[in-house]
Each structure stands twice: as C-alpha cells, then as structure tokens.
Amino acid sequence: MSENSSRQNPPGLFSNLRFAHLNRHEIAGSLGDLGTFLPLLVAMAAQNGLSFAASLFFAGLFNLVTGLVFPIPMAVQPMKAIAAIALTENLTAPQIMAAGICVSAIILILGLTGLIDGLNRLVPKSVVRGLQLALGLLLLMKGLQMVAGTNHWLGPDSYLTGLLAVLAVLLLFFSRRLPVALLLFAAGLGLALWSHPGVFSTLGLGFTLPMWSPPPWHDFVVAFPKAGLPQIPLTTLNSVIAVCALSTSLFPDRPITPRRVAVSVGLMNLVAGWFGGMPMCHGAGGLAGQYRFGARTNGSILFLGTVKLLLAVLFGASLMALCQAFPASILGVMLAFSGLELALVCRDQTRRSDAFVMLLTAGVCLGLNNIALGFLLGLAMTWCLRLGLFRVERPEDNP
Numbered sequence: 001m002s003e004n005s006s007r008q009n010p011p012g013l014f015s016n017l018r019f020a021h022l023n024r025h026e027i028a029g030s031l032g033d034l035g036t037f038l039p040l041l042v043a044m045a046a047q048n049g050l051s052f053a054a055s056l057f058f059a060g061l062f063n064l065v066t067g068l069v070f071p072i073p074m075a076v077q078p079m080k081a082i083a084a085i086a087l088t089e090n091l092t093a094p095q096i097m098a099a100g101i102c103v104s105a106i107i108l109i110l111g112l113t114g115l116i117d118g119l120n121r122l123v124p125k126s127v128v129r130g131l132q133l134a135l136g137l138l139l140l141m142k143g144l145q146m147v148a149g150t151n152h153w154l155g156p157d158s159y160l161t162g163l164l165a166v167l168a169v170l171l172l173f174f175s176r177r178l179p180v181a182l183l184l185f186a187a188g189l190g191l192a193l194w195s196h197p198g199v200f201s202t203l204g205l206g207f208t209l210p211m212w213s214p215p216p217w218h219d220f221v222v223a224f225p226k227a228g229l230p231q232i233p234l235t236t237l238n239s240v241i242a243v244c245a246l247s248t249s250l251f252p253d254r255p256i257t258p259r260r261v262a263v264s265v266g267l268m269n270l271v272a273g274w275f276g277g278m279p280m281c282h283g284a285g286g287l288a289g290q291y292r293f294g295a296r297t298n299g300s301i302l303f304l305g306t307v308k309l310l311l312a313v314l315f316g317a318s319l320m321a322l323c324q325a326f327p328a329s330i331l332g333v334m335l336a337f338s339g340l341e342l343a344l345v346c347r348d349q350t351r352r353s354d355a356f357v358m359l360l361t362a363g364v365c366l367g368l369n370n371i372a373l374g375f376l377l378g379l380a381m382t383w384c385l386r387l388g389l390f391r392v393e394r395p396e397d398n399p
Helices: 005-008 016-019 024-028 033-046 052-069 080-089 093-113 116-122 125-148 157-173 180-195 198-201 216-249 258-275 282-293 299-325 328-348 352-369 371-386
Strands: none
Touching: 005 024, 005 052, 005 116, 005 299, 016 052, 024 282, 024 299, 024 352, 033 052, 033 080, 033 282, 033 299, 052 216, 052 258, 080 093, 080 116, 080 216, 080 258, 093 116, 093 125, 093 216, 093 299, 116 125, 116 198, 125 216, 125 352, 157 180, 157 198, 157 299, 157 328, 180 198, 180 282, 180 299, 180 328, 216 258, 282 371
C-alpha cells in the first residue's frame, strides 16, 4: 500500500494500539488538559447540579474510545461555550445536556455529509475569536466573583487562599513536573475535607453507573439558542479544524481528518447527554497542553480514561458532596485562569478589520448578555465589510 493511500485510510480501531506507549512522560502528558477539565466540571457540578460521577464516567469512556480511534493524544474537553454560559446564566443540568445534544447532532450531520469544511469557511475566524474572547472574559469574571464571594480574609476558603492559589499558578504555569491544576485540585480537596469533616462519612467505595435521565423537550427549546448556537462555530473551528491542523504539525506520520473528528465529537454527546454527562468535545488547546507535558501517543489518553472510569465507578456516588464543599476561592482561581487561556487565543487577530469584528462580537456578547446575538451581529458585520458596505481600515493600513 502506498504512503498516500495509508494517509487516506487511517488504521483500524484496535490497530491503533500499536502506537500506544505508557511511561512517565505519557502519564505526565495525560494531565496536561486538567487545567480546563477540572475547574469547569467541578464548577458545573457544584453550581448547576451536573452529575460529577456521570460526567467523569463518560469523560473516561470517551478517553478510551478516543485512544482506540486516534493514534495521537487526542484530548476530551468540556464544551467551553456551553460551560461558560451555564455558569454565568445558571442553566440547569438538563439544559446543559440538551445544549450538548443539539450541538453534537449538528456536528455529526456536518461530519457525515462532509459539510464541516464549508461551515468553517462560512464563519470567519474573527467572529469565532470574538466568541472565545467573550467567553474567556465571562469565565474570568465568574472566577473573580467566586473568590470575592468568600467574604473572609483568613481561613480555608478566603481571600488569602485565593491569593496563594494565584501565586501557585504563576510560579508553576509552565512546570512539566507538577501540573498546577492537579496541585490546586488536590489542595482544594484537602481543604474541603478539613473544613467540612462531615464529608468523610459520605466517601466510600461502591459501584456507580450513569442513569438514564433525558432532558425534557422544553430544555432543548431554551438551551439551543442560548448555549448551543454559540458553541457550534467554536466546535467546528477549535474541536475539528484547528485540532486537525495541529495534529498534522505535531504528528505528520499520523494524520487525522476533519470528518473523522467531527463524527467523533457528534457521537460523544448523543450518548452521554441522555445519561447526565457533561457536553464534551476534542480541542486544539487540550492536544497542545498534553503534548507540552510529554504525551506523544494515545497511551496517555488510554491511561487517563482508565483512571477516570475507575474513580467514577468506584467513588461516583460519594463525589458530589465533595464537589459542593470544594473551596470557592480555589475554584474561582482555576476558572479565572481557564478563562484567560481561552481569551488569549484571540491575539492572532492583528488586522484592523479582523480585530474590529472580534471586539464588536465580544462587546455585544458581554454588553447585551446575549452570546447568540453577538455571534449573529459579528457575522453580519464581517459580510458587510467583505462586500464593501463599510470600511474600518485606515489608508495607511494598506500598503
């Protein structure tokens, strides 16, 4: 078989296991995406009532499936737009799941029909960056509000705890030996058990599996325009197009295709969404984070998935009380830095017209508190500029 033929026909499901390795670098790399995964999951579990156990179970399951389908350390992340809107607008758990199901159904259709590339061309990157900037700032503000809401200078959940968490993030931001998200999560668990000793009585081994809990139809009607619609362009760009481009750069010998990734994203929440699972997708940021911490094969993802599944099945029934006792000061800092990471991707919009559209989109999202309206107005402005109806470039900007 020729090299081109092997590139067009990816290896079969279990044949990808031949790429998998497990060593200390792969184990360290598996933790590279926890900086996004942990704060969003814990926050939605504590604030919105999302099932921590079911979300952890399906995250682990999809890590295992992803490790078999793709021969690279492909991340499984929360859908950030849905998570940010859920936390800032207090969506219910069924509404969160309904939004994820709607997005996945659309992405699956786009992947199966091959229209995913066309949609990516239709939605300009400047509009997507505007959404990411707005959502990142929303998470940043939500995190700061959580820290400020502690109303104490000293104690296990206080301003001082938040300040120490900030210092830990800044000092260990690029540490490969000690992932700061894991450190803060462990510190938060320790403080939760110290300040709420009653939580000890709820912890224990058991056997927990997700339960069938479909969202009511009304929640689909509410969730799609509010949280689902803004997630679609982010998913097509970051979870499909960008992750494929990054994988080609990092692993030229193991290319993946947008259609295959889109189908993977689509199937995730069409399964998990009916059992209380958090909306999930792949992501370029997660892949980059895991690569930076040492992951080079799908072995890191298979290891991470196994750990998540074991924790969910053996301790799942007792994890919700622990999430609710998690210090808001530490969780707020984790959310704030996750928001900063999301917002920082917009720095590639250097042309004046692109920056104009990006800032307009973000401004409408934040000022009118309507992510969907910001997306639509940003899209309309982009096409007005392309058709020459308006000009925002100065003469000196064009050589």
